[in-house]
Amino acid sequence: MESLGAFLKSRRDRVTPVEVGLRTFGTARRVPGLRREELAQLAGVSAGYYTRLEQGLAETASKQVLDALARVLLLDRIETVHLHNLARQSANTRLSRPPVEEPHPRVLALLESLRDTTPAVVLGRRGDVLAWNRTGHALMAEHIPFDAPEDPADRPSVPRMFFLDPLSRDLHHNWDELARIHVAYLRLTAGRFPTDARLAELIGELTMRSDEFARLWAVGEVADCTVGTMHLRHPTVGAVSVDYQVWLQPDSPDHRVELYTPTDPSSADALRILTHHLRDR
Structure with missing residues (x-):
């Protein structure tokens, strides 16, 4: 954790x-960016206070101070949210194991209403697959049993698949x-x-087992993941590009529904072929 x-x-x-x-x-400068005293002056705080803040010795930081630091550090909206999240953490906070995540019945009803026409996956806070429809499963992980999300101990983990599963890596052309x-x-x-022990274990595992994850984690980027495009080399239908969009769930704010829609006519044809392939099984 950070x-x-x-x-x-x-x-x-x-x-x-x-x-x-x-x-x-x-x-000549001995630091790659701003000195502490320069940042403090530009943000309107004392150099001593900022130094204590960076060293973890200051107990609190007001919203005004954090916003001033974000402005000087040229943080975007998501990085500023992350800054405020980190400032709320206590140095004495202990990790704990949260309850097992379960998809809300309304989310499962949404999957049922989509049937197999639109690929969809329900993800938990750590990227565990809590549920998916047949097309979502076939598009993203057809080499994994469809019923795997039903067992909390055996649920597919998107971060683990992405960095530790060669088949998942080969699927994504823009990996x-x-x-x-x-x-x-x-x-x-x-x-x-910050207190989620399962999340801390996941980050630790990926850092130890994947050099690429460790390198990217060390870069320190922060971003939301709400929309984007995936270019896939699917083993059944070949090249297919889909836009993903995330729907947040008011009843379960930690959970996300990812929907996948084709970006072009050939990808739409590929998804139709995939759907027919599922029906013919």
């Missing part, structure tokens, strides 16, 4: 004096782009749920 101080330092290192209007007069987004979203999730 601390407020580590996030502040990583973002401070990325901002050059020129970007925030400081003149350096050509003098590099999607991998970066997955890691950035997982970091945002870690800031929202």
Whole structure:
């Protein structure tokens, strides 16, 4: 998991004096980005207070201070949300194991209403597949048993599939782009749920078992994952490109429904073939 101080330092290192209007007069600098005292001055706080904040020694930071730091550090909206999430964490907070996640009946009713016409997957807060319809399963992971999400101990994990399953990796033609987004979203999730022991274990496992995950995690990107495009090399229907969009669930705000729609006529044909293939089984 990430601390407020580590996030502040990583973002401070990325901002050059020129970007925030400081003149350096050509003098050599020992830090890649802003100095602590420069950031503090621009944000309107004392250098001592900011230093304590970055070192984890300050007890609290007001919304005004955090917003001022976000402004100077050129954070976008999602990075600013992450900054506030980290600031709410307590240094003495202990990890705990949250209850097993279950999809809400209304979400399952939505899957039923979609039937097999639109691929759909229900994801938990850590990217576990809580449910999917037949087409969603066939599109994203036909090598995994359809009923796998029914057993909480055996549920497919999208982050694990993405970084540890060669078949899942081969499926995604734009794997590099999607991998970066997955890691950035997982970091945002870690800031929202700092006490989730299962989430901490997942991040630790991926860091140990995947050099690519460890490299991307060290970069420190933060991003939401709500819309995008996946270019797939599907083993049954060949090349297919789909746009994904995420629907958040008011009854279960930690859960997401991902829907996949074709981006072009040939991809629409591929999805129809996939649907017919399922019906012919």
